[in-house]
Amino acid sequence: MSGPGAGRGLGAVGLVGVFTEPTRRVGGGWVALFAAAWFGIWMAQLTPVQLLLPLQVENRVDTGNWIDSVVAFGVISGVAGVAALVTFPLTGAMSDRTTSRFGRRRPWIAAGTLVFAASLVLLGLQTSLVGVGIFWTLAIIGFCILTASLTATISDQVPVGQRGYVSGWLSAPQAVGIIVGLVLVTTLFTGLFVGYLAVAILLVVLVAPFCIWMPDAVLPRADRARVTARAFVDGFWISPRQYPDFGFTLLSRVLVNIGNALGTALLLYFLMFGLNDPDAQDDLIVLVLIYMVFVIIASLGAGALSDRLGRRRIFVFVSSALQAVAALLLAFVPALPVAMVAGALLGLGYGCFLSVDQALATQVLPDPATRGKDLGIMNIATAVPQAIAPLLGAGVVALFSGFEALFILSALFAAAGALAVARVRSVR
Numbered sequence: 001m002s003g004p005g006a007g008r009g010l011g012a013v014g015l016v017g018v019f020t021e022p023t024r025r026v027g028g029g030w031v032a033l034f035a036a037a038w039f040g041i042w043m044a045q046l047t048p049v050q051l052l053l054p055l056q057v058e059n060r061v062d063t064g065n066w067i068d069s070v071v072a073f074g075v076i077s078g079v080a081g082v083a084a085l086v087t088f089p090l091t092g093a094m095s096d097r098t099t100s101r102f103g104r105r106r107p108w109i110a111a112g113t114l115v116f117a118a119s120l121v122l123l124g125l126q127t128s129l130v131g132v133g134i135f136w137t138l139a140i141i142g143f144c145i146l147t148a149s150l151t152a153t154i155s156d157q158v159p160v161g162q163r164g165y166v167s168g169w170l171s172a173p174q175a176v177g178i179i180v181g182l183v184l185v186t187t188l189f190t191g192l193f194v195g196y197l198a199v200a201i202l203l204v205v206l207v208a209p210f211c212i213w214m215p216d217a218v219l220p221r222a223d224r225a226r227v228t229a230r231a232f233v234d235g236f237w238i239s240p241r242q243y244p245d246f247g248f249t250l251l252s253r254v255l256v257n258i259g260n261a262l263g264t265a266l267l268l269y270f271l272m273f274g275l276n277d278p279d280a281q282d283d284l285i286v287l288v289l290i291y292m293v294f295v296i297i298a299s300l301g302a303g304a305l306s307d308r309l310g311r312r313r314i315f316v317f318v319s320s321a322l323q324a325v326a327a328l329l330l331a332f333v334p335a336l337p338v339a340m341v342a343g344a345l346l347g348l349g350y351g352c353f354l355s356v357d358q359a360l361a362t363q364v365l366p367d368p369a370t371r372g373k374d375l376g377i378m379n380i381a382t383a384v385p386q387a388i389a390p391l392l393g394a395g396v397v398a399l400f401s402g403f404e405a406l407f408i409l410s411a412l413f414a415a416a417g418a419l420a421v422a423r424v425r426s427v428r
Contacts, residue, residue, distance in 0.1 A: 021368065022159050030157075031169055033210040037150065039173035039180075040206025044120060044199045045143050046174065047181030049077075049386065050288070051281070052124075052195050053136060054268050059192075060129050066273050067398045070266065074391030076133045077265075080140040081388040085380055087144035092376025095149045097224050103216025105149040105156070112146025113207045115139075117200040124196030144383060146207070148376040153214065155362045155375060161307055163359040168303030171354030175292035175299075175347065182285050238366055238377065245364040245426045246374070252420035253357060253381035256320050259413030260350050261389030262406060263327045264291075266397070274334060274403040283336060287343045294347025295354070303355030311428045312363070313421055315356040320418035322349030324411040331407035349414075363427050 054073050061069045091108055098104045119139035126132045151170075158166045185195035240247030267287065271280035298319070306315050326345035329338055365374045396406045 022157050024159065025162050026158055026166065030214065031166060033213065034153075034166070035169040035173050037207045037210040038170050039177050040203045041143070041147060042174040042177030043181040044116060044203040046178045047185060047199050048120070048136070048196070049265065050178060050284070051182055051268065052185060052192060053132070056126075056132055056192055057129065060127070060132070066269070067394070070269050070390070070394040070397055072129060074394035076129070076136055078388050078391035079133055080137045081384045083137050083141050084144050084383045087141050088148050088379045088383065089373055089376040091145045092148040092152060092379070093370070093373035095152065096370055096373050097219070099219045099221045099224055101218060104219050105153055106211055106214070106216045108145055108149035109207065109211045112142050112144070112149065113204055113211070114142070116142030116146055117203050120196045120200040120203075124193035140383070144379070147383070148379055151375050151379055154358070155365065156217070157215065160363060163362055164303035164307040164312070164356055167358035168300040168355035170358060171299035171303070171351055172296045174354065175295035175351070178288050179285065179292045182288060186281060186285065238374065243364070243366045245424045246366060248420050248423040249361055249364050250378060250381055252316065252320070252417045253361070253378060254385060255413050255420060256323065256353055256417030257382050257385035258389055259323055259327065259410045259417060260346070261386045262393050262410035262413065263323070263330065263346060265386065265390045266393050266403070266406065270403050275336060277336065287339060290340050290343040291347040294344045295351035298348045298351030299355040302352040303359065306356045306359065312356050312360040313424055313427060315352055316360060316421045317418045319349040319352035319356070320414050320421070322346070323353070324414040324418070327407045327411035327414060331404045331411065334403065360424070360427055364424065
């Protein structure tokens, strides 16, 4: 009952039934193509966030006040965040009910990739802030459609004892994607349009192999959940009283991701205006490279170790605390060498968090029949903070005329996330 491409060189994947908990380990080919897809996704999403979009906004804000540029960037990101808030769970729920002969997830992965890539190309052509806002929002919608379905394949196909390791290959490509994307758009594909075009093409090239060749169980029409429109909408509310571990995991993810996004989303502005760094773009690449190395080490190492020990909570708790320490260093010792140390700590903390928290999230889902929708809700807690943090951060920077309060707030959110995950009881 698998879709086209099932089992072609991807290793054994057990697809006994659509809603059956997987027990057979995925093979190396599956993991390699999964990691390549996420590499393309993170490059296409984070290269604009870190460099292309801020520069594009900066070029179109002519007030001469750098805070106005930060605020404009924040507003655009915030609008995109609202779109993500709706798109993630909606498309996840729709993929749960898809009866295509190509499988449940594959059509949505393909559609999301095309919307994401096309929007990036058109974004590079925009000459007004309104146009930038519209097409960045469309790009985020494509990103959400794609990643809501792609994340659900972990619960669909990966056994619990392998999810920390596999989630590490979702996380590690994030760090690689940032640095490779930044290097490409500052050395080979210079210019805003060419930069957007390059990451859009790479997105399609890197996601397509996994989309084509992954196994994907077909949902028989007779097994498709029949619900009314009211029940469908009501399904997006998951009671924290009935499912407290889902609620605390979601809360922890929201808090930690807001903290991380506050600490990283405005780094270019921090270097340019907080440290008055004349080589801000070059030093941003250095900081991201340091961050990348430690994210990779932590995400792959911590994910595999959490599988071996059968523990998740302690890893998420420690990772949140490390991110809080990193943010406090940036707040109270604003210097480039200290920022490099903070980047290493932030990488260790966030890399560990990304892989282990993703595995934890798959173990607190209320219903195997609604994995896509429930993980879509979980994904809100990853994408929306990244989108709204620039707006929140811009407001804090404008209010306090500097970056110290921004990083203190980042530390507080990370610490609160650590406390929230400590309340999870069903997973060790």
